[in-house]
Amino acid sequence: MEDVRKAIDHGRSQGGSDGRHWILDQSMVLKGEHYAVALSLLVEGKLVLGVMACPNLANNKSSSDKTGCLFFATAGKGAYVQSLDGDSHSPEKVQVSNIENPEEATFVESSQQPIPIHSSIANNIFCLYLKLGIKALPLRIHSQVKYAALARGDAEIYLRFTLPGYRESIWNHAAGAIITTEAGGVVCDADGNPPDFSRGEHLYLKRGIVVSTKKLMPRLLEAIKESMKEEMHISETQLTL
Helix, strand or coil: CHHHHHHHHCCCCCCCCCCEEEEEEECCCCCCCCCCEEEEEEECCEEEEEEEEEEEEEEECCEEEEEEEEEEEECCCCEEEEECCCCCCCCEECCCCCCCCHHHCCEEECCCCCCCCCCCCCCCCHHHHHHHCCCCCCEECCCCHHHHHHHCCCCCEEEECCCCCCCEEHHHCHHHHHHHHHCCEEEECCCCCCCCCCCCCEECCCCCEEEEECCCHHHHHHHHHHHHHHHHHHHHHHHHC
């Protein structure tokens, strides 16, 4: 293990659009929390491979008797999951939820609040719950495991909005992004633009990360834009008072 740590310390890649770059994310382990160890491969600025171990994620979303999942995806070849215990079962292909009505969707949110929520979402994501008519309580999960949960259909919407000037690190999203995309999901910013992993260690996004299914994304982006316009109008009104 010590040799592995030393090898990791030799990594000096800044990422970018040239060559091959391995991207490693080992989330902070909190007692009783979900966490992930995620590895992805960037080739000429494009994600081509993602692997994510989720030791505390239940093998079956309807039961927590057995935990430990390994998700993996290759560009153009789908996303798969298998048990972490090394049993003989073949990997199973995962697909995002096929729910079409936003009212039936479930948000997946962080069990922590490591970053400030973007103020233009009417101070919190509850505004979007109302606009979309969502009734289900959010699924609360720490780290990139949120991507894995969405990829296999445990939830349908994941939002991560930050204050202006905050830059997301690519290692917090790379493996999750390719796994979710290969499972049929969509990863973009609030303007609908896909994240560009070719620009170095950080993502340059407009108002954060939006993750959902292809069926729900159009209505979700519409609701986000409506919320931002309303917040802007409120701010302008306050300035004139």
